[in-house]
Amino acid sequence: MTPALPDRSAATAPITAVAPDSELVRDWLAEYVYETMRTASLEQVVERLDNAIIAGIPELADRDMRRDLAASTRAHARIVLSGLTSDTFEFALPEEAHAFARTIARRGLDLRVLLRTYHIGQEAVLDYMTEAVDQRRAPYEIEKAVLLRLFDRSTKWVSISVETLTATYMEERERVLRAALNRRTETVRALLAGDELDTEQASIRLGYRLSQPHLGFVLWTDRDAEPAGGEGEFIGLLERVATRVATAMGSARVLTVPSGASGMWAWAGLGDGGDGLDDDALRLALDQVEAPVRVAFGMPGAQVVGFRQSHREAVAARHVAERGPAGAARVIAYRDVEIAYLTGADEAAMRGLIGRELRALAADDANTARLRETLHAYLRSHRSPEATAKLLGVHKNTVRYRIQRIEELLGHPIEARSLALEIALVCVVAYGL
Numbered sequence: 001m002t003p004a005l006p007d008r009s010a011a012t013a014p015i016t017a018v019a020p021d022s023e024l025v026r027d028w029l030a031e032y033v034y035e036t037m038r039t040a041s042l043e044q045v046v047e048r049l050d051n052a053i054i055a056g057i058p059e060l061a062d063r064d065m066r067r068d069l070a071a072s073t074r075a076h077a078r079i080v081l082s083g084l085t086s087d088t089f090e091f092a093l094p095e096e097a098h099a100f101a102r103t104i105a106r107r108g109l110d111l112r113v114l115l116r117t118y119h120i121g122q123e124a125v126l127d128y129m130t131e132a133v134d135q136r137r138a139p140y141e142i143e144k145a146v147l148l149r150l151f152d153r154s155t156k157w158v159s160i161s162v163e164t165l166t167a168t169y170m171e172e173r174e175r176v177l178r179a180a181l182n183r184r185t186e187t188v189r190a191l192l193a194g195d196e197l198d199t200e201q202a203s204i205r206l207g208y209r210l211s212q213p214h215l216g217f218v219l220w221t222d223r224d225a226e227p228a229g230g231e232g233e234f235i236g237l238l239e240r241v242a243t244r245v246a247t248a249m250g251s252a253r254v255l256t257v258p259s260g261a262s263g264m265w266a267w268a269g270l271g272d273g274g275d276g277l278d279d280d281a282l283r284l285a286l287d288q289v290e291a292p293v294r295v296a297f298g299m300p301g302a303q304v305v306g307f308r309q310s311h312r313e314a315v316a317a318r319h320v321a322e323r324g325p326a327g328a329a330r331v332i333a334y335r336d337v338e339i340a341y342l343t344g345a346d347e348a349a350m351r352g353l354i355g356r357e358l359r360a361l362a363a364d365d366a367n368t369a370r371l372r373e374t375l376h377a378y379l380r381s382h383r384s385p386e387a388t389a390k391l392l393g394v395h396k397n398t399v400r401y402r403i404q405r406i407e408e409l410l411g412h413p414i415e416a417r418s419l420a421l422e423i424a425l426v427c428v429v430a431y432g433l
Contacts, residue, residue: 045128046073052124057116059109072100073121080157093164101165105172114169115162122158126151181258188257188265192308199304208255213270216298216310217245218318220263225292238264241293248284265314267307270300286331296321297333316341325432339423340430350427357417357424360409364433371409374402376425379418 050069054060060069075094104114129150187205190197203210219238235258242264246254251268259265282297289295298313300306313334320337321328323344334341344350355362361372374392378399381387385403389396407413414421 042074042077045077046070048128049073049077049121049124052127053117053120056120057113059107059113060117065103065107068096068100068103069117071096076121076157076161080153093161097161097165098168101168102172105169106176108176111166111169111173114165118158118162118165122154125154184255185257188255191304192311194308197304206255208253208267209269210304210307213300213302214307214310215249215251215268215270215300216307216312216314217242217266217268217295218259218264218311218314219266219293219295220318222292222294225262234262235264238262238293241289241295242266244288245285245295248288249281265311267311282331282333286329289330291330294318294321294330295332297331299334313338320344320430323431337426337430339426343423343427344431350431353420354424354427354433357420358428359411361406362428362433371402371406372425372428374399375406375414375421376429378403378414379422379425383414383418 047070050066050073053069053073054066060066072094075096079092079094100117101114126147130147133146183205184207187197187202191202191210199210219242221234221238225234238258239256242254242256246266246268249268251270253269255267255269257265285295285297296314296317298310298315298317301308301310317332317334317337320341321332343353358372361368361375374388377391378385378388381391385396385399388399392399403414410417410421
């Protein structure tokens with residue numbers, strides 16, 4: 001495979017201390033380059049180098065990747081070989097090398113694939129050149145000087161290539177991801193807007209099956225939170241939390257779309273027959289959420305209609321959470337705040353309801369807050385003192401005493417206005433006083 005070149009080993013006088021930039025080295029390389037640049041010889045070199053690279057990086061073995069690799073290797077070889085005899089090193093990357101870097105990015109391969117390509121390529125070049133020098137049986141000093149020159153040039157070649165093509169890869173990767181995100185975002189917004197879409201095609205674009213049951217949830221960060229890792233850090237954090245939450249709830253697939261610099265929409269696929277949101281599931285979700293992240297859940301829903309409705313409910317639950325008192329739970333479910341959301345649509349009317357129904361129980365002090373908690377538990381326990389006592393962890397006589405005191409403050413029996421009282425209490429829990 002190595003070209004047969006004139007043998008310089010027959011020098012009549014011993015050669016000592018040959019410098020890598022000497023005329024002897026340039027002459028040796030000039031003859032080598034002349035022979036190697038012939039089409040047949042160059043293709044042999046390209047094939048050998050590519051085989052070595054693919055042996056170390058199997059991801060490059062398919063036909064299209066190999067063709068792009070060969071074009072890049074061939075273009076590199078022509079440029080590097082043509083500059084071997086020059087005392088200056090002026091190396092401009094060929095367009096084929098940029099195209100290969102973009103191909104790696106478009107395939108979704110890691111940057112390490114590109115970096116390893118050049119490092120393995122450098123090793124293969126040095127192995128090949130060592131063989132070429134050995135076969136020509138050059139005097140030791142010339143051989144040493146040639147290899148030093150080649151090592152210096154190959155090191156500079158890899159350094160410049162890696163630095164320049166890393167930027168090419170990152171630009172293309174960002175463009176591909178941005179395009180994919182834009183397609184995903186556009187599809188989600190069309191679904192939420194109720195546009196007519198082909199469900200199968202939309203599922204393919206999203207990488208998420210729309211025909212299954214869904215649990216919509218939204219994530220956001222506290223207003224005073226600052227990203228630890230610079231701009232965009234919140235999106236990465238919310239993505240990780242969304243994945244953990246979905247996994248904890250038994251979902252194998254989560255769809256996420258950034259809704260802002262510190263907000264995200266998400267859907268967990270529940271699989272056929274999944275119900276998704278019971279008390280145990282909420283507790284599991286709560287374990288995955290820490291400051292500064294907050295999460296609001298909708299109700300499970302099936303098909304595209306459920307996808308849309310569950311999201312709207314999650315947004316509504318977030319609305320309640322953001323209007324609520326400081327220190328509220330970081331996870332909120334629409335099923336627990338639906339009445340508060342509907343009642344709170346008219347702020348003035350809701351406040352009028354609270355004041356009118358609770359009367360003295362609307363006072364903002366610890367003792368009255370305890371009475372409100374008891375009344376709320378009493379109503380949820382179907383007005384059973386025993387069940388209320390168990391829920392609150394107190395004696396049933398304590399509950400009876402508090403109920404008596406509550407009715408004195410209200411001025412009427414609880415049964416007379418039980419529904420209105422429960423709505424008012426739900427609003428106080430959600431929005432505070």
